[in-house]
Amino acid sequence: MAVLDLDAFLPYRLSIASNVVSTAIATVYQSMFGLRVPEWRLVCVLAEGKGLTQQALGARTQMDKVTVSRAAIALAERGLVARVPNPGDQRSRVLNLTDSGRELYAVVAPKALEMERALFAEFTDAERSQLRDMLLRIEQAVCKIAPAATNDPGAPPP
Structure with missing residues (x-):
């Protein structure tokens, strides 16, 4: 019988890392700007381009429609x-x-980039690039093996 060691199970490690990072970011955004993470995600996506529907925002951010609506x-x-x-x-x-909203983004975006720099300060440029590529590959693999797990099964990962 196979034994599952959570500490070595990559999906678990990925989830834990994501939760820790999200919690840290949420604390900063809430205290400094009064934003919850879903609100900040919408602001960022809307700052990158033209208007989007809530459905498109859900697909882009991988948040459910209730979270996007709220x-x-x-x-x-x-x-x-x-x-x-x-x-x-x-x-x-x-x-x-x-x-x-654009003024808020102009203030918050540099803080987000500062947090990213601090988080990955011990990583080389090559390691950051490799991690980004691997995360994209993970997202693509999920779309192939479990398309229903994404908000927009036909779309490439954001």
């Missing part, structure tokens, strides 16, 4: 996101950052 509502209530009717589907809304 984050979008919280950001809209703070005046950081504008929600306008989707011309292609009147049942949905397109979200865009407001000027205040």
Whole structure:
């Protein structure tokens, strides 16, 4: 009978590492900017491009629709996101950052990059690049073996 050693089980290690990093980031974003991680993710994705529907944001961030909806509502209530009717589907809304949302992003983004630098300070450039590549390969492998585990099975990983 095979024995599962959690400390050596890579999916478990990946989950633990992700949780530790997310908790650290959440603490900083909440205390400094009053943002929960889902809200910050939406701000970042919206800052990278044009407006997106909540469904597209869910696929891009791999967050479920309830989490995306709650984050979008919280950001809209703070005046950081504008929600306008989707011309292609009147049942949905397109979200865009407001000027205040872009100003917040301009303040928070450097802090995020500073945290990333601190987190990976002991890694070489080659190791960071290799880790990024391996994470992408993991995401692609998950899409192949369990497409239902992603919010958008046909889309490449974000």
